[in-house]
Amino acid sequence: MFDNIPTVLTSQEILDKAFHRASKIEVEDHVAKYRIKKTNAAKVQAVGDIVFETLMKYVRKFPSLDQLHPFHRELINILVDNDQLRKSLAACQWAAKECKKVCSQHHIKILKGYQVDYFNQQMTGAYGRVSSVVNQIAEELLYLNKARNIMRKIPSVDPTIPTLVIAGPPNVGKSQLISAITQAKPAVASYPFTTKGIHVGHIEMDREKFQVIDTPGLLDRDLETMNDIERQAVLALRYLSTLVVFMFDLSGGCGYPMTDQVGLYERVRKEFPDIPFLPVLAKSDLENLEGDEAVALVEKLAKAEKREVLRISTVSGEGVMELMELCAPKLREGFLPEESFT
Template sequence: MKERIEANPFRKIPTILYPDELMDKAYNRAEKVAGELRKTTRGESLYKSRIIEEHKVRTTASVIGDYLANVIAKTPSVDNLNPFYREILEILIDTDEFKKSLGALQWASEFIKKLGNIYGRKIREARTAQQTSIIRKEFLGRVSSVLKQIYPNLACIAVAREKLKNIPTVKDIPTVVIAGYPNVGKSTLLKKLTNAEPEVNAYPFTTKGLNVGYSDYGIQFVDTPGVLDRPIYERNDIELHAVVALNYLADSIIYVIDPTEYCGYTVEEQLNLLNEIEKTFKVPIIVAINKIDVEGYEKNLKKIEMFLTDKNMDALKISTEKNINLDKLKRKIMEIMRG
């Protein structure tokens, strides 16, 4: 069974703050706490300084440490990602660098909190009010140094967030991917199966976007221009990742063939691509022989039927333009989806 696909997990990653922004955020919070303490703390100068400066240190450590921990908590683990999104992640970023960056943030979060405890105790042991201030400034210097050290890691996660947050979410419903060479009738078929103009969703593995439509009977149809429309040897690494990603998305495939060859591709080329898809995708494939309303479509039928017989595959003869046998195709899809 296909693994459940959740909403885009990268949208949960919070806005990434850089070192100066983090220091400002912590400073403002610490000053607010200190302002309240100045109003309420009674006692001699040293006692008040210890209380106020210690709270500044601990507040700063808490604000920065908790922020970094929150980034880690809301950033999806590469190893635990749904395979569909993991393939997209590997298209867009260096996943090893991404993992290292999350590890660096984890270290920084824990170390800054540890520094807060160390310097908080030092302030409690200070012998003069001036010394409490000196210790706090030393603490801030250490924290600033840690944040500068992880600047490249913050930048790595920030860049990944911007690239990944707007990837469209695919619905977690039964999904049929429509494949075949350009101009065989895939887009028209998508419209006829969904009775609506499809959405065009931008994904990193195709400049043309994925065309997505939804049927009245709860099935998601995906047309894949620029992805499942040419042989493996013509694909670059990004497109190969795309094929793998779609493998995790598809519950079934409709492969559209143009027997007239008016699409610009020979029947042999179309059958070779079908052969590649059949080997790559371990899901049911429905072969739709389109354009049977066009004169002369029969000339290549025997060649197609012999190939399908050898593969033990069935086919439906359809016309997307004349709506011939589209009801039969819909029933076939429903049968497959019901198992």
């Protein structure tokens, strides 16, 4: 998705690259003075061009935030901070133009000059000013490289195809479910917050391709107090979901009591009233330690969605096929043009 952003060099590396390439330039002239004049002029121009090209490549290769889908724009904001990204790219562009301008001024001076000392002085002057400008954006370059390393790991999510989002409290088996139904293999572990970002897999049903998103676990608290990991789950719900499968764990294994799980469900449900939700009882191979009242609670939630509650287990396989069959019609509706919903 954003994996073609190049490594961002440090200020020192950019300067080394430009000066090293320029040092190899020799322009021939049988008169020594003119040889120095032409050579210095060419070196100064080369330094300006190399620094300009290097910095402008970063400006071009980072995505233009305003043109991104809001899911990606807000995800990048959570992961790297859009203001900081914009400021750093603007600084990069400023430095690129400044270096080009400085070098072209010194280049002209050399061409108009008469003395070898003056040629050397102008070249040294240009190098000094370029160094100073590039060093001024040293912090921005370091930040851009960090941002690049984070952004290139963002999975290729297509916000335009019908998408099943798997959500729920931590440790209920969301990642295990996505790895059971798609090729995606996110980490699965017996502790909460194993998943720290968005994972995407695909399923094909009747030759139609759907996207399945595994989200980080959510806690029953309001959006303002959520951390950056939880916020990514909310983004997936807000911008990607055609249908949400919300998993409950009655085995006691996830570590969150049923009151918390139901509290979370109700909170999320209220936040996204227009998205169809499918509550499911996960880990059906395990004993229900939450009691029959807990089952009744989830059944009530399912009924409000005009559905039967489904029991699933990725260990025994119970309900997994049925779940897919239940999801298919809703996902197919996601293919209909927008006016069909009116």
